[in-house]
Amino acid sequence: MTLEELTIFATTQANVGMEAYYWWCTALMVIIHVGFLMYEVGATRMQNAVSSGVKNLLAFAFMIPTFWLFGWWIYLAFPGGFVPIDLEGYGAPWNVSMGPMLSDQATGVFWAAFTLFACTTASIFSGSVIERIRISAFVFLAVILGSVVWILGASWGWHPDGWLVTRFGFHDVAAAGCVHTIAGLFAFGVLLNLGPRIGKYNEDGTANELEGHSLVLSFVGLLTLIVGFFGFVGGCLIWGASDFGGWTNIYGAPATLSSFVFNMLMGLSGGMIGAFWYSRGNPFWMMSGGLAGIFICAGGLDIWYPGFAFLLGIVAGIVIIPANNWLHSTFKIDDCVGAVSIHGVCGILGMLAVGLFAAGYPAAGDIPPTNFMGQLISAAVMALVGFIPGYGISAIMKAAGWLRVPDHVQKAGIDKAELGLQAYHN
């Protein structure tokens, strides 16, 4: 082989390998949706089970075209704030890079991975609002969250040129902030306007447990979701193919798949065990704790000592239950799956944990090293990026009568009333 032939060979191998890697990460992330589907349908009472599933699947379906239409462009165009940078047409849906193109093996697979992150973000919101949100209203809000809001936050804090990164050294390799915090706080904003299910609260303010029709489906769904998370976390690593020497994190600093899997598994197990102990064996909380354990480690998945990741997971597993109880008793929300506590609270804790326990890590180029103030400011920004549009847009929709299913439809069951279907038959 000549040197030129060898160069071409090596470059081709690297590019094809990169493409295949993100292809399979995307495929694995679809399993997150299988998991969310099972989890939410299980958490729903029987008369609304089908509509919960339909709603969840619609979020997935609508994220794909809307992220292609404008989500991908938002990520690329807004790292500096609210003013877009000039991309010379790249990222617009009519740009040549947004379709089959032989010289570009990266755009499609990166777009696909980000689209599945968007789908995941919308799914986080989906479970909290089951049984009383109008399906059309939910789809609209999911598009806002999945193809506008989270990706704006990602442009700011999950992009090497994002202003939270370049100015404050924000470090959040596996999206504790832009996905989980934003989705959790967006859900919180919507829940404040949506109101609880009928029968959730008594007149004296005490709450009733409205259990779903299949606890087994829920906790099997949660473990299935975790399988899909290998695609999510894997997609958080950058393989620059022939451009870089190896893996980097989203900010361009060296990282390894090994470090991610060490800490993801340790955080997962810590969360499961902590929640098992605190909930006295409730499998719903145990598996939710597992997720929370991943999220609390997500910010520093590339740098934690695995033993510490396990302890962080334990904290997350314990915290989610009192946090959920406090949110309900204080704000009288009805978060059917604990999304605000699991994703919102643990996402925030995940960002702060990096500042508290991993300050001083250098990043690539001129990015400041990790620091507590940077993490604190960024956590506040992510929380606001999620909460403000969630609350504001749902308030307008509520005033227009386009948010909540009427009480008589809720009582009749959305499946029968709107879809003419029944989940189970004799």
Add this chain to the structure above:
Amino acid sequence: MNTWPGPANSWEGVDAYFTWADSPGMLVLITLVMACVCLGIIISAARHESETDKNTK
């Protein structure tokens, strides 16, 4: 821009080769139709829900 295989059916120099890749106007039109379809379906669903509301009362 689009460089479809030429009359000789050669892939030499081909880059963006998807349908209408050489027609920005068509790409914009298709994009707009997509956006209208997505929005239209949400509106249609909302109308169906309102009908259901009346029929269930």
